[in-house]
Amino acid sequence: MNNRCIILAIESSCDDTSVAISHNDNILANVISSQHIHEVFGGVVPELASRAHLQQITQVCHKAVEKANISLSDIHAIAYTRGPGLLGSLLVGASFAKALSVALNIPLIEVNHLEAHILAHFIAGQYDQKPAFPMLCLTVSGGHTQLIKVKNEYEFKLLGQTIDDAAGEAFDKAAKIIGLPYPGGALIEKLAINGDANKFELAIPRIPEFDFSFSGLKTSFLYLVNKQKQHNESFIAENQADLAASMQQAIIKHLMSKTKTALEETGPYRSIALAGGVSANKALRKSMDDLAKQLGLKSYAPRMEYCTDNAGMIAIAAWYKFQKQEFCDLSAPTLARMPVKSI
Ligand code: KG4
Ligand code: ZN
Numbered sequence: 001m002n003n004r005c006i007i008l009a010i011e012s013s014c015d016d017t018s019v020a021i022s023h024n025d026n027i028l029a030n031v032i033s034s035q036h037i038h039e040v041f042g043g044v045v046p047e048l049a050s051r052a053h054l055q056q057i058t059q060v061c062h063k064a065v066e067k068a069n070i071s072l073s074d075i076h077a078i079a080y081t082r083g084p085g086l087l088g089s090l091l092v093g094a095s096f097a098k099a100l101s102v103a104l105n106i107p108l109i110e111v112n113h114l115e116a117h118i119l120a121h122f123i124a125g126q127y128d129q130k131p132a133f134p135m136l137c138l139t140v141s142g143g144h145t146q147l148i149k150v151k152n153e154y155e156f157k158l159l160g161q162t163i164d165d166a167a168g169e170a171f172d173k174a175a176k177i178i179g180l181p182y183p184g185g186a187l188i189e190k191l192a193i194n195g196d197a198n199k200f201e202l203a204i205p206r207i208p209e210f211d212f213s214f215s216g217l218k219t220s221f222l223y224l225v226n227k228q229k230q231h232n233e234s235f236i237a238e239n240q241a242d243l244a245a246s247m248q249q250a251i252i253k254h255l256m257s258k259t260k261t262a263l264e265e266t267g268p269y270r271s272i273a274l275a276g277g278v279s280a281n282k283a284l285r286k287s288m289d290d291l292a293k294q295l296g297l298k299s300y301a302p303r304m305e306y307c308t309d310n311a312g313m314i315a316i317a318a319w320y321k322f323q324k325q326e327f328c329d330l331s332a333p334t335l336a337r338m339p340v341k342s343i
Contacts, residue, residue, distance in 0.1 A: 005322050008075050009315035012093030013085025013113045015044045017056040020311035021068035025124040025319055028068035030305060030312035033060050039181045050088030057096050072104060079318030082110035083335030090334035098330050107327040109318040114139060114340050117275040118150055120306040120313035131300045132270035138259050141276030142168035145212045147262045148340060153320045156340040159262050160210025167251055168278045170214035174221050174247040178236050188244045189281050195245030200224060202250040210262045212254060221247055248283060256287050263295060274301040277308040
């Protein structure tokens with residue numbers, strides 16, 4: 001095994017253009033350029049996303065190299081997100097990565113975005129002690145909601161996932177309903193701090209096993225708001241914080257009840273973890289901590305910059321592949337759907 005491995009990693013699966021430089025499991029630079037053009041549309045417009053990646057990627061790459069204080073000749077491998085994600089967006093990162101690997105004559109490493117969200121926990125410098133295996137990971141992002149049994153850094157088992165909307169989507173759609181811009185997850189959290197979470201009752205979804213469902217919750221939130229607006233035009237303005245807090249609580253309750261059942265029925269586990277953009281949510285982090293304490297476990301959530309889409313997580317996932325010399329060739333196609341490797 002090479003004891004000094006510098007990787008340049010690219011993430012472009014959705015609406016963040018990011019390039020990171022890692023030295024083994026240390027991240028030397030993690031430059032993220034978020035696209036704001038989608039805000040007015042209330043969601044990501046794929047065509048605009050790929051165009052913006054193309055405009056940003058060279059600049060973001062130069063910034064990362066400069067910040068890490070390395071030169072291109074120091075790099076041992078190029079990593080990129082192969083999927084899942086928006087095809088046009090993925091193609092920009094993949095093409096850029098392939099061109100760099102050819103130009104520098106160094107290996108290419110393809111990374112699964114969902115595995116990378118999980119492996120973000122193993123980026124150095126975040127915890128006194130890294131999470132112990134087996135670990136139960138709840139991945140919650142704008143595109144995915146999954147419960148995954150993580151046996152080690154290479155072996156994952158999907159236990160359940162959303163059958164419709166993702167948890168992040170539920171936050172974003174609720175935000176849109178109460179007049180907040182996209183993406184609204186962090187704004188809902190901010191409003192919820194001063195809101196009464198018990199003011200509005202929303203039905204917690206009931207579906208079997210370890211799967212999730214958020215579309216019914218979104219619909220009941222929409223009906224509630226529309227109904228109240230018929231009687232009072234300023235209903236949203238007068239109740240925005242309580243609406244945000246009630247919706248946030250319902251989403252978290254659903255996530256936690258499934259996580260608890262999975263812990264009880266598919267364990268034993270030695271740690272529990274949160275991954276993906278929604279894990280930036282402090283109320284969710286606290287609920288995970290409380291659940292972990294009840295069960296005598298430790299819970300983990302990555303540092304904020306490693307929660308939402310970023311290339312640092314692609315670099316750490318690539319570092320594990322590099323240690324096994326798992327490289328890919330130039331013909332590897334990008335994949336809109338790409339499940340985690342299952343044991
Ligand atoms: O992982 P991510 O950056 O991108 C995807 O792979 O989807 O996750 C983005 C999602 C968005 O839905 C955003 O609203 C949500 O994460 N999010 C949050 C918070 N910060 C980001 N949701 C709730 N609370 C937050 N603080
Ligand atoms: Zn993501």
